Amino acid sequence: MVTAVDISPTTRRGRCRDVPIPPAAELTYQQGKGWHCYACGKRLTAGAVLVGRAEGRDGAHDLSAEVYACP
Template sequence: MSVPVEERQLPVYRDLTHGQHMGWNCIWCNQRITVGGRAAGHVSTRHGAHHLSVPVYAGPCCSAKEKS
């Protein structure tokens, strides 16, 4: 069984690829998301006085919920 998206540790901001930063790729496996993407949270950092935060998404490949 896969770990639910809500329980996974998100990567740090500086480790995101361009596609992950733009919301085009899965945050976990970096595959292109064409349909079925699910919000996985926000990755954030600070640059001086600026707070940088980007929403990240999990593709259907990695966002399967555990079945009861």
């Protein structure tokens, strides 16, 4: 499961891209396709930030996916 974003006392909100990337098996279909933010689950539109890859394997099958976060 994805961990919660720490809220900074100065900004009063955290940044989704600062949340550690979970394994690919813990992402929803939409998060794995890059349609939703991997950290908060919100639908992404313009300005989404590529954060990295969620790694995962099922035997010989590579389940890794590029994950995106809110701008």
